Amino acid sequence: MTLPPVDLAELASWRALIERALQEFVDDHCDVDGTRPPGRLRDAMAHALLGGGKRLRPLVCLSVAGVLGEGDDVSCALPAAVALELVHTYSLVHDDLPALDDDDLRRGRPTLHKAFDEATAVLAGDGLLTDAFAVLAGARHHAARQIEELARAAGSAGMVGGQHDDMRNEGRSLSSSEPSLREVHRRKTGRLFAAAAATGALAVDRLAVVDDARRFGQLLGFAFQVQDDVLDVEGDVEKSGKVRGRDQKHDKLTYVRTLGLAGAKALALQAGEEAAAAAVVVGEKAQRDPALLLRLARFAASRTH
């Protein structure tokens, strides 16, 4: 099976919208009385947040909103898009800490605890996570439901639970561990992508397709994570700024370890097609053209960085 090359150039204008909204968060976030964060803490959060990145979770959110909404204005999904990237960024900052993965580089730059210090990295991560919910509370449609989607996906039963189990899996390598590895990937990565798609649907008030959108995001996230396992072995270091071999260094349980490189590649493509099929269901239910969502699914599964 050969897929056509897929890229996200078509989403450049939305990516610019996301970058602007993230910069606005850094510049404008304040307490209810207008008090700003301490300058040094804000600098630390900006270091982590504005250091590049594909912004794929916000793009999934805006894409679902774009496909399901009226007209081509996706601004009502921007609170969710920003909140998703804040949550994703906090999770990277805390994962990189000495007590967890102990990484020195992220996207080609020093990790936050290296650029500042460990205490500041803990607090900046806490700030990004908490502020995400202040941002999302300002959403126009179904703000509380969007918050519930994000908080359950990112919390102890979701992403944080996945990080916990991922850490406990380190050093294990049985191929019989596949169901548990799928569960870790589902929680650690899939759940945030699922929330991205679900909040996109809620943001444009399409309640009837929230469950289908969540399923699409979940499958896309799984494809993304399997391909992440692949790219850790053979990714484009120059484009990603990533260090290869990170999984091996941390003795992580990955699909490359359980299935081999070829097996993991095949699984990523299969997962991408399952996500594409879920996108078709979303399109049918909503009577919209899901082409953009299919391309996103295939990008997640076949990206080279």
Add this chain to the structure above:
Amino acid sequence: MTLPPVDLAELASWRALIERALQEFVDDHCDVDGTRPPGRLRDAMAHALLGGGKRLRPLVCLSVAGVLGEGDDVSCALPAAVALELVHTYSLVHDDLPALDDDDLRRGRPTLHKAFDEATAVLAGDGLLTDAFAVLAGARHHAARQIEELARAAGSAGMVGGQHDDMRNEGRSLSSSEPSLREVHRRKTGRLFAAAAATGALAVDRLAVVDDARRFGQLLGFAFQVQDDVLDVEGDVEKSGKVRGRDQKHDKLTYVRTLGLAGAKALALQAGEEAAAAAVVVGEKAQRDPALLLRLARFAASRTH
């Protein structure tokens, strides 16, 4: 000025309500599809959450709801009460980490990173914080506004900002630093008490007094924190399970250091009376008897543990 002895025995039934709700959170919290957190992570969260504590932030929230609401059913404020204690508990877990205060004991028991390990303490804190917003999203009245109150109060411009500045203040001791110390206490402690009172008003749909309730909570929180500085020097170790001299060990900038013990005690009482005056304003605006809120303010300022 001598105040009558104040205690919170009258709130025993609400405290029992809060304990039950916290236990229910530990037993029942799940993802949107019913998935539970990993058992070990849940045990870690339970260790931190169910290890005692005065539950004063939830009690402030329920008390404001009780004073302002119809009838004596405060159950509509329970999501806020639970969320406040989750956020408070996460902040203790992260503060105790080796990179921050590096404390071994909390409420007479091993801190979470001692009872489990550092990575688990980071993740359990992250889980408690995130889950708080999932709980609060289920509030009956003004859920999104309650979430905004809590998230702005606890985030980078609020409590996390206060923790950051508190850490940066360590080792400083100038009495000319009083305005900055007031600002640290306002953020680090005051803001969460302010959110407790504001969410209590929102929970019973009393929008017109949210600002006054927030101000009451803010002042009560300040009184509480000044008295905390005092109790670190002369507190009842047996009742609190606390280690005395923690502030000195960490070379914290406190009111005992800037004003002396007698000066700090006088400031706590003065702050308590300012909070009591703010409670009177709440009562007048809402046409309710604020007596319970006055007692809470005086308890915060004169407690012995």
